[in-house]
Amino acid sequence: MIYIVRIIKQLKFSSILIALTISSFINLIIVGKYDFISLYTNIQLILWTILQLYLNRKVHTYVISQQKFIAFIITSILSTSLILTYSTSNDSYYMSVPYLAPTVFMFGAIIVFYTTFSPSEKEKFGFIHRIKHPILVGQILMIIATTLMTLLTPYWYMFIIIHAIFIAFIIWQNIFFT
Numbered sequence: 001m002i003y004i005v006r007i008i009k010q011l012k013f014s015s016i017l018i019a020l021t022i023s024s025f026i027n028l029i030i031v032g033k034y035d036f037i038s039l040y041t042n043i044q045l046i047l048w049t050i051l052q053l054y055l056n057r058k059v060h061t062y063v064i065s066q067q068k069f070i071a072f073i074i075t076s077i078l079s080t081s082l083i084l085t086y087s088t089s090n091d092s093y094y095m096s097v098p099y100l101a102p103t104v105f106m107f108g109a110i111i112v113f114y115t116t117f118s119p120s121e122k123e124k125f126g127f128i129h130r131i132k133h134p135i136l137v138g139q140i141l142m143i144i145a146t147t148l149m150t151l152l153t154p155y156w157y158m159f160i161i162i163h164a165i166f167i168a169f170i171i172w173q174n175i176f177f178t
Helices: 002-008 013-031 036-058 068-091 096-114 134-149 156-172
Strands: none
Touching (some): 013 036, 013 068, 068 156
8 A cells, every 4th residue: 555655656757758759649640740840759759768768777767756736737738739849840941950959869868878877987988977967967958959849930939938847847856866
């Protein structure tokens, strides 16, 4: 019985990413527009979820222990914003900004993946070794990559606000400050 109460008291960050990935697939099928922005966003969420699940297994399971209802609301807003992203992605100005997003995502993923190395392996990387909270920095870079992808769509300002709220929530909850 105590174990059931513990499950209810926590929300894994990977659960948020799994929910976003599943809703991303469903939203893509509902909207039915398959272009660079919609396909890349799906691939990015899949990779981010896989990396987070690997991080849970290798390093630490990152949980949201307080304000789970706010996490649910933010996840719902992010999921709903994917519909807007996919439906307006054809109206995007394809300049270099959406193509910058995969690069920023890769930097974030590399920084997060770096945390799974042993201490002797970490010492070989000079620049990344200086980052104080590499998981937090990597997660924020991956959110910024999603923001960059939608920056030149008609409702770019909404995505900036939504993603800024998501970043603020992550920092406020101290999820990755270990």
